[in-house]
Amino acid sequence: MFLTADPEEILAGKITDVYFERTLKIMKAKNINPVVKAEFIAKNLPKDWSWAVLTGIQEAMELMARLKIKVRAMKEGSVFYPYEPVMEIEGLYQDFCVYETALLGLICQASGVATQAARMKKLVGDRLLMSFGARRMHPILAPMIERNAYVGGCDGVAVVKSGEVIGEDPMGTMPHSLILCMGSTVEAIKAYDEILDPKLKRVALIDTFQDEKFEVLNVAQVMGDKLYAVRFDTPGSRRGNFFRILEEARWELELRGLGHVKFFVSGGIHEEDIPVLNPVVHGYGIGTSISNAPVVDFAMDIIEIEGKPFAKRGKWSGSKRVLACDRCGTRNILPNTKVEAGICPCGGAFIDLLVPILDNGKALIKTETPALIRYSVLKQVKDLVL
Numbered sequence: 121m122f123l124t125a126d127p128e129e130i131l132a133g134k135i136t137d138v139y140f141e142r143t144l145k146i147m148k149a150k151n152i153n154p155v156v157k158a159e160f161i162a163k164n165l166p167k168d169w170s171w172a173v174l175t176g177i178q179e180a181m182e183l184m185a186r187l188k189i190k191v192r193a194m195k196e197g198s199v200f201y202p203y204e205p206v207m208e209i210e211g212l213y214q215d216f217c218v219y220e221t222a223l224l225g226l227i228c229q230a231s232g233v234a235t236q237a238a239r240m241k242k243l244v245g246d247r248l249l250m251s252f253g254a255r256r257m258h259p260i261l262a263p264m265i266e267r268n269a270y271v272g273g274c275d276g277v278a279v280v281k282s283g284e285v286i287g288e289d290p291m292g293t294m295p296h297s298l299i300l301c302m303g304s305t306v307e308a309i310k311a312y313d314e315i316l317d318p319k320l321k322r323v324a325l326i327d328t329f330q331d332e333k334f335e336v337l338n339v340a341q342v343m344g345d346k347l348y349a350v351r352f353d354t355p356g357s358r359r360g361n362f363f364r365i366l367e368e369a370r371w372e373l374e375l376r377g378l379g380h381v382k383f384f385v386s387g388g389i390h391e392e393d394i395p396v397l398n399p400v401v402h403g404y405g406i407g408t409s410i411s412n413a414p415v416v417d418f419a420m421d422i423i424e425i426e427g428k429p430f431a432k433r434g435k436w437s438g439s440k441r442v443l444a445c446d447r448c449g450t451r452n453i454l455p456n457t458k459v460e461a462g463i464c465p466c467g468g469a470f471i472d473l474l475v476p477i478l479d480n481g482k483a484l485i486k487t488e489t490p491a492l493i494r495y496s497v498l499k500q501v502k503d504l505v506l
């Protein structure tokens with residue numbers, strides 16, 4: 121059997137740490153069931169991240185819509201900073217006690233993937249960024265990972281099912297297996313051109329048998345104008361100075377009037393490689409760096425009980441508003457009891473980022489398409505510093 125939970129088991133509260141089940145048992149026996157407000161917040165972000173992108177809220181709504189709770193949250197795809205609550209839920213504690221584990225799981229990983237993709241997209245700029253990392257994760261997670269990679273900033277995803285989820289055609293070139301089975305890089309790209317839909321761009325993989333420079337020239341000379349790009353997946357053991365390999369191949373193509381051929385690279389590309397490779401690269405296939413992105417360590421903290429601010433040590437009690445200036449972007453956290461948001465010193469107006477999204481099963485916001493969320497993410501992170 122597959123070692124995965126069924127969605128019905130998640131909805132039934134079976135994906136819970138057992139201590140919540142025990143808590144529920146005690147509270148039922150003692151007839152304790154206060155109205156509780158709890159917030160989802162990250163005090164720190166992974167690595168040296170100063171900001172992150174919130175995703176997973178839309179998916180979490182699948183679960184939250186079946187609970188007797190009210191929810192305020194930032195919009196799917198919102199940029200947030202440490203110490204800003206991104207979501208607040210309110211209800212009788214017994215009604216949502218066992219769902220904490222699942223709710224955190226739905227936003228922690230999704231936000232990590234989206235943030236990593238957003239960082240990569242900032243680094244690659246207008247170059248193509250493709251999500252290639254489904255194979256590094258459990259297949260049941262591929263659509264979740266690639267959808268969040270896409271809304272974070274990837275231009276496309278590799279897996280067929282992920283393409284359906286985001287409403288875009290999946291992207292890909294050719295695997296080494298095609299070339300090995302056909303015995304020739306040139307024969308493989310010729311067959312690709314002969315068999316596949318003309319609307320697919322002709323991209324040859326060129327690191328299989330020979331030095332990249334010679335394989336590039338071989339395929340470019342045979343395919344001519346029909347060749348859109350070549351993909352360098354050069355193994356680490358052969359890579360040496362990857363930039364120099366690409367630069368040399370570019371030189372040889374230009375010299376022969378084949379400069380139209382674009383360069384894609386893949387295989388273990390990390391954030392720090394991108395600025396180095398950008399001058400000679402037109403597209404990136406990023407695998408593990410995105411699919412295995414660090415998770416955002418959100419915690420769910422009780423901040424109010426029966427309408428009274430109440431929180432554990434180290435946590436700020438009380439329901440909060442998170443404000444952002446619509447002109448300069450300045451952020452501000454206020455008690456939710458404070459009605460006046462005030463005016464930013466720059467003269468701009470403060471906008472509430474936590475908005476009501478659910479009221480006892482009733483959705484209070486419209487679901488946005490992945491493409492629209494991605495557009496909003498790209499706009500928000502455009503001027504942020506990495």
Ligand SMILES: [Zn+2]
Pocket residue numbers: 445446447448449450464465466467468
């Ligand atoms: Zn301002």
